[in-house]
Amino acid sequence: MYILIVGGGEVGFYLAKALISEGHEVLLIEKDARETRRLTEELGSVVTRGDGCEAAVLEEAGAGRADMLAAVTGDDEDNLVACQVAKYRFNVPRTIARLKNPEYEPLFSKLGVDVTVSGTELILSHIEREVPTHPLIPILKLDKGGLEIVELKVAAEAIAVGRRLRDLPTPPDSLVFMIIDKTKGPQIPTGDTVVKAGDEVVAVIKQGSEKALRAAFTGS
Amino acid sequence: MLDGEGHKVTIIDTDSYSFRRLPSSFQGTALLGNGLSQASLQKAGIKDADVFIAVTQGDNRNVMASQIAKHIFNVPKVICRIYDPIREEMYHSLGLETISPTRVGAKLIREIIGR
Numbered sequence: 142m143y144i145l146i147v148g149g150g151e152v153g154f155y156l157a158k159a160l161i162s163e164g165h166e167v168l169l170i171e172k173d174a175r176e177t178r179r180l181t182e183e184l185g186s187v188v189t190r191g192d193g194c195e196a197a198v199l200e201e202a203g204a205g206r207a208d209m210l211a212a213v214t215g216d217d218e219d220n221l222v223a224c225q226v227a228k229y230r231f232n233v234p235r236t237i238a239r240l241k242n243p244e245y246e247p248l249f250s251k252l253g254v255d256v257t258v259s260g261t262e263l264i265l266s267h268i269e270r271e272v273p274t275h276p277l278i279p280i281l282k283l284d285k286g287g288l289e290i291v292e293l294k295v296a297a298e299a300i301a302v303g304r305r306l307r308d309l310p311t312p313p314d315s316l317v318f319m320i321i322d323k324t325k326g327p328q329i330p331t332g333d334t335v336v337k338a339g340d341e342v343v344a345v346i347k348q349g350s351e352k353a354l355r356a357a358f359t360g361s
Numbered sequence: 362m363l364d365g366e367g368h369k370v371t372i373i374d375t376d377s378y379s380f381r382r383l384p385s386s387f388q389g390t391a392l393l394g395n396g397l398s399q400a401s402l403q404k405a406g407i408k409d410a411d412v413f414i415a416v417t418q419g420d421n422r423n424v425m426a427s428q429i430a431k432h433i434f435n436v437p438k439v440i441c442r443i444y445d446p447i448r449e450e451m452y453h454s455l456g457l458e459t460i461s462p463t464r465v466g467a468k469l470i471r472e473i474i475g476r
Contacts (some may be wrong), residue, residue: 144455156370194421195445195447195448196447196451197447197449216421216422217397217425218397218421218422218425220425221419221421221425221428222420222421222448225424225451225455226448226451228455229451229455230451242398244398244399245397247433248428248429248432248433251432252432266368278395341365342465
């Protein structure tokens with residue numbers, strides 16, 4: 142694949158390095174002349190100097206044939222614009238933006254950015270995995286259908302324990318498609334599957350019905 | 362100008378020092394805050410705004426603020442300043458109301474030369 146990376150900071154540098162070692166064709170675009178020289182010394186001739194938000198720079202970088210653009214500068218607004226120029230001017234099939242402020246996630250996905258990655262969100266999701274008061278972990282957002290895959294750990298005191306899946310008041314447009322049993326491992330459940338304490342329940346739900354799903358299992 | 366014409370104007374800036382240039386006759390509100398933050402925008406009353414204007418020094422900041430105003434808060438009229446004429450053209454074609462002072466200035470100069 143041909144992948145453009147906008148922003149030669151730490152994230153851009155290690156991303157370029159990893160993608161090159163996986164055999165991808167990579168071009169790293171960095172604004173600063175000195176940084177560009179340093180990166181070229183480290184990575185070879187896969188670095189170009191320029192503003193990745195400028196159409197002329199992207200054109201010269203071969204955006205027209207790029208399979209993907211990852212905008213990973215430290216500025217959310219620059220990442221947004223780089224992705225939009227790539228998408229709307231050069232029809233780059235897939236655009237990825239790094240986000241510092243997770244509040245912008247819905248805006249970015251509405252404005253043509255295919256994937257957003259926020260360090261804050263990532264760390265938060267790991268914290269939520271550890272903290273029992275937030276038993277619902279978002280795994281994957283499926284934006285086009287407004288769906289989301291979530292995981293939920295069943296605590297010993299949850300009201301769902303000992304009950305069959307079909308008897309739980311799960312929200313409409315939700316489907317529990319996997320239960321990771323502590324001893325038996327991942328299982329595909331049926332309506333007759335009885336929920337046990339310690340189970341990890343994986344479900345696809347409509348975005349926004351997280352609370353309803355959590356309530357169906359935990360009772361709160 | 363807008364304030365003088367009797368419109369209700371709120372200015373958001375990340376630097377309170379910028380407000381020193383406002384004339385003493387200014388009737389509107391000067392709000393310290395980030396124009397990209399939904400909390401600041403709400404504090405400024407964006408939900409009731411008829412017009413939103415993004416004129417910071419950064420093209421990309423203006424583009425992002427304008428798109429927040431248009432797509433998140435549904436402000437009826439959003440005007441966005443973009444210095445870079447190529448970028449301006451693209452966002453114009455994406456439905457933003459845009460102004461490029463570079464393009465306008467160049468055109469004016471061209472007209473003066475042409476006389």
